[in-house]
Amino acid sequence: MQREFVEAPVRGVLKWIDQRLPVITWAYNELVVYPAPRNLNYWWNFGSLAGIMLTIQIVTGIVLVMHYTPHVNMAFDSVEGYIMRDVNWGWLIRYLHANGASMFFALVYIHIFRGLYYGSYKAPRELLWMIGVVILILMMATAFMGYVLPWGNMSYWAATVITNLFSAIPLVGDTLVTWLWGGFTVDNPTLQRFFSLHYLLPFVIFALVFLHILALHQVGSNNPLGIDLSKKDKIPFHPYYTIKDLFGLGVFLLVYGYFVFYAPTAFIEPVNFEPADPLKTPPHIVPEWYFLPFYAILRAITFDIFFIPAKLGGVIAMFGAIFVLFLLPWLDTSPVRSARFRPIYKQFFWILVLDVLVLGYIGGQPPEGWYVTIGQIATAYYFLHFLVILPILGKIERPLPLPKSLDEPVLGTAGAQAAK
Amino acid sequence: MNRRLFRVLLLAVAMVLGSAATLLAAEVEEPPARDWPHEGIFGRYDKAALQRGFQVFKEVCASCHSARYLRFRDLAGIGLDQATIKALAAEFTVEDCCDENGEPFERPARPADRFPPPYPNDQAARAANGGALPPDLSLIVKARDRGEDYIYALLTGYEEPPADAEPPGEGVSWNPYFPGGWIAMPPPLMEDLVEYPDGTPATVEQMASDVTQFLAWLSEPTMEERKRTGLKYMLFVLVLTGLFYAYKRKIWSRLH
Numbered sequence: 181m182q183r184e185f186v187e188a189p190v191r192g193v194l195k196w197i198d199q200r201l202p203v204i205t206w207a208y209n210e211l212v213v214y215p216a217p218r219n220l221n222y223w224w225n226f227g228s229l230a231g232i233m234l235t236i237q238i239v240t241g242i243v244l245v246m247h248y249t250p251h252v253n254m255a256f257d258s259v260e261g262y263i264m265r266d267v268n269w270g271w272l273i274r275y276l277h278a279n280g281a282s283m284f285f286a287l288v289y290i291h292i293f294r295g296l297y298y299g300s301y302k303a304p305r306e307l308l309w310m311i312g313v314v315i316l317i318l319m320m321a322t323a324f325m326g327y328v329l330p331w332g333n334m335s336y337w338a339a340t341v342i343t344n345l346f347s348a349i350p351l352v353g354d355t356l357v358t359w360l361w362g363g364f365t366v367d368n369p370t371l372q373r374f375f376s377l378h379y380l381l382p383f384v385i386f387a388l389v390f391l392h393i394l395a396l397h398q399v400g401s402n403n404p405l406g407i408d409l410s411k412k413d414k415i416p417f418h419p420y421y422t423i424k425d426l427f428g429l430g431v432f433l434l435v436y437g438y439f440v441f442y443a444p445t446a447f448i449e450p451v452n453f454e455p456a457d458p459l460k461t462p463p464h465i466v467p468e469w470y471f472l473p474f475y476a477i478l479r480a481i482t483f484d485i486f487f488i489p490a491k492l493g494g495v496i497a498m499f500g501a502i503f504v505l506f507l508l509p510w511l512d513t514s515p516v517r518s519a520r521f522r523p524i525y526k527q528f529f530w531i532l533v534l535d536v537l538v539l540g541y542i543g544g545q546p547p548e549g550w551y552v553t554i555g556q557i558a559t560a561y562y563f564l565h566f567l568v569i570l571p572i573l574g575k576i577e578r579p580l581p582l583p584k585s586l587d588e589p590v591l592g593t594a595g596a597q598a599a600k
Numbered sequence: 601m602n603r604r605l606f607r608v609l610l611l612a613v614a615m616v617l618g619s620a621a622t623l624l625a626a627e628v629e630e631p632p633a634r635d636w637p638h639e640g641i642f643g644r645y646d647k648a649a650l651q652r653g654f655q656v657f658k659e660v661c662a663s664c665h666s667a668r669y670l671r672f673r674d675l676a677g678i679g680l681d682q683a684t685i686k687a688l689a690a691e692f693t694v695e696d697c698c699d700e701n702g703e704p705f706e707r708p709a710r711p712a713d714r715f716p717p718p719y720p721n722d723q724a725a726r727a728a729n730g731g732a733l734p735p736d737l738s739l740i741v742k743a744r745d746r747g748e749d750y751i752y753a754l755l756t757g758y759e760e761p762p763a764d765a766e767p768p769g770e771g772v773s774w775n776p777y778f779p780g781g782w783i784a785m786p787p788p789l790m791e792d793l794v795e796y797p798d799g800t801p802a803t804v805e806q807m808a809s810d811v812t813q814f815l816a817w818l819s820e821p822t823m824e825e826r827k828r829t830g831l832k833y834m835l836f837v838l839v840l841t842g843l844f845y846a847y848k849r850k851i852w853s854r855l856h
């Protein structure tokens with residue numbers, strides 16, 4: 181499969197540049213002529229929104245760094261006493277960045293579930309999907325380290341709890357944690373290295389997003405029907421999807437703006453408005469909402485599994501919950517992509533959504549009583565979905581008949597059945 | 601799997617979660633919800649209440665609590681004019697460094713100075729309060745769940761301890777809103793503790809409400825600017841989104 185490139189229609193100086201450095205032709209092909217399916221629905225807006233959100237995080241982050249001080253004695257004051265009060269528009273920049281992280285995860289989670297529903301991870305988009313999973317992992321690392329920077333009490337204890345997880349690794353665990361901390365507890369060296377990495381990683385993500393889009397444009401976008409489309413079912417990205425994405429952006433900016441201007445602390449734990457205090461453990465140490473499902477999986481393993489101690493088991497389960505996504509293109513054995521034509525998969529998809537929501541709820545509760553049991557069932561189901569249900573389902577499910585192209589479908593046999 | 605089974609499953613999950621939640625609920629009393637003038641999209645601070653609240657803070661709370669992010673000049677935000685702020689600052693002495701001999705010296709505070717803390721350090725604060733540390737109040741409203749309701753309930757909620765409650769030490773009081781019930785802060789407010797210059801009767805409820813609003817302002821002094829900016833932003837983006845939508849319809853109509 182070789183993509184055809186069209187030369188950008190530019191003249192004069194631009195032409196001169198483009199002949200020596202084809203950036204204009206490159207942008208022209210990726211953003212203007214890229215042939216996109218004409219039937220994409222609004223779930224396809226979330227990728228470009230995530231890209232814009234990443235840019236907003238980078239821009240607001242750079243401005244924050246101009247006023248922030250990465251030192252245990254000054255970090256909290258530089259944020260709460262200085263940026264929020266004295267820096268012109270400092271409150272705006274800070275709230276944009278803090279709420280931006282939540283928005284970013286919301287967008288990307290929707291983006292991922294879109295991929296799960298329409299089978300966007302299947303051939304030939306496996307690498308595209310796997311780059312996405314790497315992006316997700318880096319986003320999590322970035323968000324976690326960013327959360328530590330204001331050096332509130334939840335920052336401190338979250339850093340302590342999460343870095344301590346690495347001590348579960350046999351033999352080298354404790355040494356590793358000391359190395360991560362740069363000392364014998366979470367302290368100034370920890371804060372400073374987190375700051376350094378929090379600045380670095382978004383640029384790595386940025387580079388990966390380029391690869392993500394390169395891979396996407398190589399094989400072409402999937403679409404709600406999940407079938408391969410011919411040229412006549414595609415339309416140029418510009419103006420059709422540029423304007424559609426702009427409209428989506430407008431709607432998103434309203435939601436984002438609501439939180440920034442009217443509920444800016446909705447996602448911030450009250451405890452994080454108290455400065456870090458190694459002697460004052462918060463009664464419930466909870467991570468940000470976007471980590472809650474994974475936190476629930478971490479805490480679900482309360483028992484030793486053969487020679488694996490419970491703590492290590494929890495860590496393995498938590499990382500496994502993400503890594504299983506790398507294998508997804510091969511775990512799902514069905515040749516049909518879109519859930520529209522997979523009546524049984526569609527039900528399991530929604531059960532998985534529910535399961536992840538339950539995990540999220542459990543992650544926010546204290547690990548006591550019923551919560552533990554429910555968390556364990558939901559964790560087991562999560563893995564069951566990917567490791568057992570999907571491989572078997574692909575073999576036994578009878579998909580609905582697939583349309584051959586966009587002109588044929590909806591009213592044909594498949595449409596009649598899907599409408600039921 | 602059919603729809604009905606799916607729904608039954610959903611219901612079962614919801615029921616289990618629900619009953620678990622009630623089982624684990626609240627040993628601490630939930631503060632009753634109150635209306636605050638600064639709540640909501642159009643909510644603004646009540647300047648008169650803020651000024652009365654500052655008076656309560658200065659005359660009562662500040663004898664135990666610091667507010668390290670408060671500078672005298674910030675009080676312009678609650679509606680005090682420059683002359684008042686200057687005069688107010690001059691009532692306090694602060695330590696400065698250094699005179700021509702390199703010695704620290706004391707001088708009257710200026711508007712750019714911070715509101716002086718009651719104790720030189722945390723140890724001194726603990727020593728004077730039976731081992732408990734009166735927290736800094738600069739961010740207290742944001743540092744507590746449903747901050748305003750909680751602080752108002754805390755200040756007005758002192759009562760007789762239940763018969764079976766054993767005090768953990770000397771000088772603690774019973775307050776059902778405080779986690780654990782026993783709090784090292786003696787009831788700070790009583791009728792007519794301050795005299796309001798605007799003639800408002802200084803009931804415990806009035807003082808608690810005023811000082812809570814002042815602390816809300818102190819936690820988020822940029823709130824009014826934020827909401828004003830938000831309104832302009834929302835209107836602008838709304839119009840822009842409408843235009844994008846109309847334009848999108850127009851462009852896509854070429855396809856049909």
Ligand code: HEM
Pocket residue numbers: 223224225226227228229230231232234288291292295298300301305308309311312313315316385389392393396400401402403505
């Ligand atoms: C920084 C985060 C991310 C950005 C900025 C981003 C950006 C994009 C963009 C612009 C597209 C094309 C438009 C669209 O189809 O929505 C896309 C497609 C895609 N993304 Fe992402 N993405 C991100 C994260 C992820 C993650 C975490 C995954 C999966 C784990 C993922 C999986 C995919 C897949 C499978 C496609 C192809 C969609 C299709 O054509 O059906 N992406 N991404």
